[in-house]
Amino acid sequence: xxxxxxxxxxxxxxxxxxxxxxxxxxxxxxxxxxxxxxxxxxxxxxxxxxxxxxxxxxxxxxxxxxxxxxxxxxxxxxxxxxxxxxxxxxxxxxxxxxxxxxxxxxxxxxxxxxxxxxxxxxxxxxxxxxxxxxxxxxxxxxxxxxxxxxxxxxxxxxxxxxxxxxxxxxxxxxxxxxxxxxxxxxxxxxxxxxxxxxxxxxxxxxxxxxxxxxxxxxxxxxxxxxxxxxxxxxxxxxxxxxxxxxxxxxxxxxxxxxxxxxx
Numbered sequence: 277x278x279x280x281x282x283x284x285x286x287x288x289x290x291x292x293x294x295x296x297x298x299x300x301x302x303x304x305x306x307x308x309x310x311x312x313x314x315x316x317x318x319x320x321x322x323x324x325x326x327x328x329x330x331x332x333x334x335x336x337x338x339x340x341x342x343x344x345x346x347x348x349x350x351x352x353x354x355x356x357x358x359x360x361x362x363x364x365x366x367x368x369x370x371x372x373x374x375x376x377x378x379x380x381x382x383x384x385x386x387x388x389x390x391x392x393x394x395x396x397x398x399x400x401x402x403x404x405x406x407x408x409x410x411x412x413x414x415x416x417x418x419x420x421x422x423x424x425x426x427x428x429x430x431x432x433x434x435x436x437x438x439x440x441x442x443x444x445x446x447x448x449x450x451x452x453x454x455x456x457x458x459x460x461x462x463x464x465x466x467x468x469x470x471x472x473x474x475x476x477x478x479x480x481x482x483x484x485x486x487x488x489x490x491x492x493x494x495x496x497x498x499x500x501x502x503x504x505x506x507x508x509x510x511x512x513x514x515x516x517x518x519x520x521x522x523x524x525x526x527x528x529x530x531x532x533x534x535x536x537x538x539x
Contacts, residue, residue: 278302278303278304279298279303279304279354279355279490279491280303280304280306280350280352280353280354280355281298281303281304281305281306281353281354281355281357281490282305282306282308282346282353282355282356282357282392283295283298283305283306283307283308283357283359284308284333284357284358284359284360284384284385284388285308285309285359285360285361286305286307286308286309286315286318286359287307287309287310287311287314287315287317287318288314288318289479290359290405290459290479290482290483290486291357291359291360292318293479293480293482293483294357294359294482294483294486294487295307295318295322296321296322296483297483297484297487298324298487298490299322299323299324299326300323302324303324304324304325304326304327305322305324305325305326305327306326306327306329306346306349306350306353307319307322307326307327307328307329308328308329308330308331308333308342308360309328309329309330310330310331310332310333312330315328315329315330316328327349329342329345329346333360333379333380333384334370334376334379334380336379336383336384336387336534336537336538337537337538337539339384339387339388339538340387340391340538342388343387343388343390343391343392344391346392347391347392347394347395350395351395352395352396352397353392353395353396353400354396354397354400354401355400355401355402355403355490355491356388356389356392356396356400356401356402356403357403357405357486357490358384358385358388358389358402358403358404358405358437359405359486360380360384361380361381361405361433361434362376362377362380362381362430363377363426363427363430364426364430368426368429369420369423370420372420373420373421374419374420374537375417375418375420375423375424375429375433377426377429377430377432377433378417378418378429378432378433378436379537380433381430381433381434381436381437382418382433382436382437382440382530383530383533383534383537385404385437385440386440386530386531386534387534387537387538389402389444390531390534393452396451396452397451397452398450398451398452399451399452399453399496400451400452400453401452401453401454401455401489401490401491401495402441402444402452402453402454402455403455403457403486403489403490404437404438404440404441404454404455404456404457405437405457405458405459405486406434406435406437406438406441406456406457406458406502406513407430407431407434407458407461408458408461408504408506409427409430409431409434410431410434410435410438410513410514410516410517411428411431411432411435411514411516412432412435412514412516412522413432413435413436413439413516413522413526414432415525415526415529417429417432418432418436418526418529418530418533419529419533435513435514435516435517436526436530437456438456438502438513438514438517439516439517439523439526439527440526440527440530441454441455441456441500441502442454442456442500442502442513442517442523443523443524443527444527445499445500446500448499451499452499453495453496453498453499454499454500455489455495455498455499455500455501455503456501456502456503456513457485457486457489457502457503457505458502458503458504458505458506459481459482459483459485459486459505460481460482460485460505460506461506481505482505485503485505489503498510502517
C-alpha cells in the first residue's frame with residue numbers, strides 16, 4: 277500500500293538514501309531540507325511523487341511554521357522520519373545561549389511531531405534517529421546554562437531523543453508507534469566525515485533499517501523500543517533512559533522548551 281512519508285534532513289546523507297529506498301516502492305514523499313538547491317535536486321532525482329519543504333530547524337519558530345505548512349497540505353501522514361541532526365558545527369551556540377545539538381536533535385522532533393499527531397493514524401509511525409553515542413542528559417546543559425563539548429552535546433541530545441521516544445510511546449498506547457533507531461555507527465554521511473574525518477560505511481546499511489522501521493511488520497509492535505543496527509536487534513538504550521524519574525524530567529523539559537521556543 278502506498279504511504280505518505282515525511283523525512284526531515286532529506287537532501288543528503290542517510291535521509292536522501294532512505295528517500296531513494298522509499299521512492300523505489302512508489303511512496304509519496306514529503307522532503308524537508310534547508311537548501312533550496314539541494315531540495316530541488318533531491319526531488320528531481322526521485323522517481324516518485326514528492327513535495328519539498330524548506331525550513332531551518334535551528335529556529336524553533338520556523339520548525340513550527342514547517343509543521344503548519346505540512347499539516348495544511350496533507351490530510352494524512354503515515355510515517356514521520358525525524359532524521360535531521362547535527363554533531364560538529366562551527367557555531368553550535370544560538371544567540372539565546374542554547375546548544376544547537378539539543379535544538380535540532382531533540383527539540384525540533386517534538387515541535388514537528390506534536391503538531392502533526394492529528395494527521396497520523398493509530399497504525400502510523402514516528403521513527404527517530406538515535407545513535408550508539410548516548411550519554412546521561414544534563415538538564416542545565418539542555419537549557420543553555422552549561423556548555424558541553426561536541427561529542428557530549430551530541431550524545432546527550434540523542435539520549436534525550438530516545439527518552440522522548442519512549443515517553444511518547446507510553447503516552448500513546450493506542451498509537452501511533454514511536455520507535456528509536458540507531459541506523460549504524462560511522463556511516464558515510466557528511467556528519468561523520470566532518471566530525472570524525474573518516475569516509476564511513478555504506479549509507480545503505482542505515483537506509484535499509486530505517487525503511488524497515490517505517491514500514492515492515494517486524495516493527496509493528498515496537499512502539500517505545502530502541503533498535504541498535506550495530507548489533508542488528510532491539511536492545512536496551514543507555515541506562516539513563518530507563519529511570520522513570522529522570523526520564524520524565526527530560527521529557528517535560530523537551531516539551532516545555534519546544535512550546536516556549538516555537539511561539
